[in-house]
Amino acid sequence: MAMPKPLTFDHLNLFPGLVHGVFSRAEGYSNGSFQGLNVGLSTGDDPDIVNRNRALMLSSIGLTRVLFLNQVHGTDIAVIKSEKDVAGAVWKGQGAALSKIFNADAAVTNLKGLGLVIQVADCQAVVLYDPQKKVIANVHSGWRGSVANIIGRCIDTMVTRFGCNPERIRAGISPSLGPCCAQFINYKQEIPKSLWHYKEKDRPYFDFRQISRDQLGAQGVLDEHIETMGLCTRCRTDLFYSFRANKTTGRFAAVIALTI
Ligand SMILES: [Zn+2]
Numbered sequence: 587m588a589m590p591k592p593l594t595f596d597h598l599n600l601f602p603g604l605v606h607g608v609f610s611r612a613e614g615y616s617n618g619s620f621q622g623l624n625v626g627l628s629t630g631d632d633p634d635i636v637n638r639n640r641a642l643m644l645s646s647i648g649l650t651r652v653l654f655l656n657q658v659h660g661t662d663i664a665v666i667k668s669e670k671d672v673a674g675a676v677w678k679g680q681g682a683a684l685s686k687i688f689n690a691d692a693a694v695t696n697l698k699g700l701g702l703v704i705q706v707a708d709c710q711a712v713v714l715y716d717p718q719k720k721v722i723a724n725v726h727s728g729w730r731g732s733v734a735n736i737i738g739r740c741i742d743t744m745v746t747r748f749g750c751n752p753e754r755i756r757a758g759i760s761p762s763l764g765p766c767c768a769q770f771i772n773y774k775q776e777i778p779k780s781l782w783h784y785k786e787k788d789r790p791y792f793d794f795r796q797i798s799r800d801q802l803g804a805q806g807v808l809d810e811h812i813e814t815m816g817l818c819t820r821c822r823t824d825l826f827y828s829f830r831a832n833k834t835t836g837r838f839a840a841v842i843a844l845t846i
Pocket residue numbers: 763764765766767818819820821
């Protein structure tokens with residue numbers, strides 16, 4: 587199996603102490619609806635194959651320890667400041683049984699060598715990095731996350747728990763359901779009025795990436811420190827998994843880790 591090559595954010599590539607990437611479905615061992623590098627265990631795919639995909643992904647960026655979350659479209663944030671915080675929850679390779687998994691939709695850490703993984707199939711993964719404090723985060727923001735502003739909460743956590751300065755924080759927004767495909771016919775029930783100005787004038791299509799950009803900005807993250815990959819998952823099922831396009835599908839991963 588060829589090594590997967592993740593997409594990366596140009597501005598994060600400038601920092602030597604950081605590895606990161608967004609993994610398309612290219613390469614990987616999964617078949618059928620899950621074809622490619624599916625890292626999601628709760629998708630219906632064969633768990634042994636998913637674990638092989640996870641191991642392949644990690645070896646391609648030189649990581650041996652990562653944190654997967656049980657993402658629940660909530661607002662809880664796993665704060666990892668010591669090995670004790672993460673005991674039993676670190677995925678170290680195929681066959682490794684975990685005794686703990688965080689029910690959370692974001693994780694923040696200053697630990698070196700521990701990758702933070704977010705799994706998505708239309709939702710946004712938002713990676714965050716404060717190069718001075720050497721703190722990273724990874725956020726899962728679907729539409730419920732956008733409504734609850736989990737991105738803003740995560741920046742807050744970086745500030746209050748790790749002493750980060752938002753003006754230094756770099757952010758990268760993964761491929762996700764684009765404004766071309768983010769149709770919300772029940773938006774009057776699902777999305778608060780305060781976000782309706784992100785809707786197209788005449789159609790119920792929303793720009794969730796712009797919501798994220800503005801939520802970052804509202805916390806003090808500079809616009810020039812935000813990079814968006816821009817690809818739409820539903821339009822590009824050749825590259826990514828999309829729940830909107832195919833109800834039975836995999837999850838692709840965004841990963842970030844401090845190395846030094
Ligand atoms: Zn699209």
